[in-house]
Amino acid sequence: xxxxxxxxxxxxxxxxxxxxxxxxxxxxxxxxxxxxxxxxxxxxxxxxxxxxxxxxxxxxxxxxxxxxxxxxxxxxxxxxxxxxxxxxxxxxxxxxxxxxxxxxxxxxxxxxxxxxxxxxxxxxxxxxxxxxxxxxxxxxxxxxxxxxxxxxxxxxxxxxxxxxxxx
Numbered sequence: 110x111x112x113x114x115x116x117x118x119x120x121x122x123x124x125x126x127x128x129x130x131x132x133x134x135x136x137x138x139x140x141x142x143x144x145x146x147x148x149x150x151x152x153x154x155x156x157x158x159x160x161x162x163x164x165x166x167x168x169x170x171x172x173x174x175x176x177x178x179x180x181x182x183x184x185x186x187x188x189x190x191x192x193x194x195x196x197x198x199x200x201x202x203x204x205x206x207x208x209x210x211x212x213x214x215x216x217x218x219x220x221x222x223x224x225x226x227x228x229x230x231x232x233x234x235x236x237x238x239x240x241x242x243x244x245x246x247x248x249x250x251x252x253x254x255x256x257x258x259x260x261x262x263x264x265x266x267x268x269x270x271x272x273x274x275x276x
Contacts, residue, residue, distance in 0.1 A: 111176070112174040112175055112176040112181050112182065112211065112214070112216050113174070113175050114172050114173070114174050114175075114219050114220065114223055115172065115173060115175060116171065116172060116173075117162055117171055117172070117173045117183075118162060119159070119162045119163045121158075121162060121173060121180070122155065122158040122159040122161075122162050122163070123155055123158075124179060124180050125158045125162070125173060125180060125183060126151065126154040126155040126157070126158045127151075128173075128179075128180045128181075128182075128183060128206070128208070129154050129158070129183070129204070129206065130146055130150070130151050130154055131208065132182075132206035132207070132208060133146060133206070134146060135208065135209045136206065136209075136235075136238065136241075137235065137238075137262075137265060140235070140237065140262065140264040140265050141262060141264070141265075142261075142262065142263075142264075145261070145262065161185075166187070168187055168188050169185070169186070169187035169188075170184070170185070170186050170187065170223065170224050171183065171184070171185045172184050172185075172220055172223040172224060174207065174211070174216045174219065174220055176211070181207060181208045181210070181211045181216060182205075182206060182207035182208060182211060182216045182217065182220055183204070183205070183206060183220065184202070184204065184205040184220035184221060184223060184224035185202075185203040185204045185205070185224065186200050186201060186202045186203060186224035186225055186230070187200065187201060187203065188200065188201065189201040189231055190203075199228070199229040199230050199231045199271065199272075200225055200228050200229070200230045200231075201230065201231050201232065202221070202224055202225060202230055202231075202232035205217060205220055205221055205224065205232075207220070212240070217244060218244075218248075221244075221248060225272075229271075229272055229273055229274045230250070230271070230272045231269060231270070231271045231272075232245065232250065232269070232270050233257075233267045233268065233269050233270075234267065234268060234270060235265045235266065235267060235268075236256065236266040236267070236268045237264075237265075237266065242268075242270075245270050246270075248272065249272045249273075250270035250271060250272045251270060251271060251272075251273075252268050252269070252270050253269050253270065253271045254269075255268065255269035256268050256269075
């Protein structure tokens with residue numbers, strides 16, 4: 110299952126939103142409250158991706174992985190969304206998702222490399238997602254002790270992981 114990595118354009122917003130929701134269903138469906146991924150949620154993702162892709166920024170990287178059947182994964186990174194102890198030198202991985210059928214193919218690694226390179230970085234991952242936690246550990250990330258729960262998704266405890274310089 111080979112996929113090419115590319116920068117998406119505004120015309121990809123709907124397909125990217127659909128992929129975003131589909132990967133959440135696959136990854137977190139068992140942790141989400143009933144009705145969470147409603148039509149309104151899907152429409153919100155579409156609006157978000159129209160805005161992100163319609164207003165590109167030099168400090169934000171979005172990449173998609175595309176296979177023969179369409180988009181199979183994406184990564185999205187940029188400046189940190191919160192104050193960090195390193196004074197903001199890190200980048201933040203906002204999202205990295207790959208369809209389950211493409212796990213283990215190297216697509217996720219390629220998307221991570223495109224989004225962050227070898228730079229110091231921070232990300233948040235659901236604590237009860239052992240596959241993702243192990244993937245980030247292999248890439249030099251360590252938990253830094255921060256854990257948070259969004260009241261809208263109480264079964265999804267997010268932990269922050271950081272990759273220091275020189276990894």
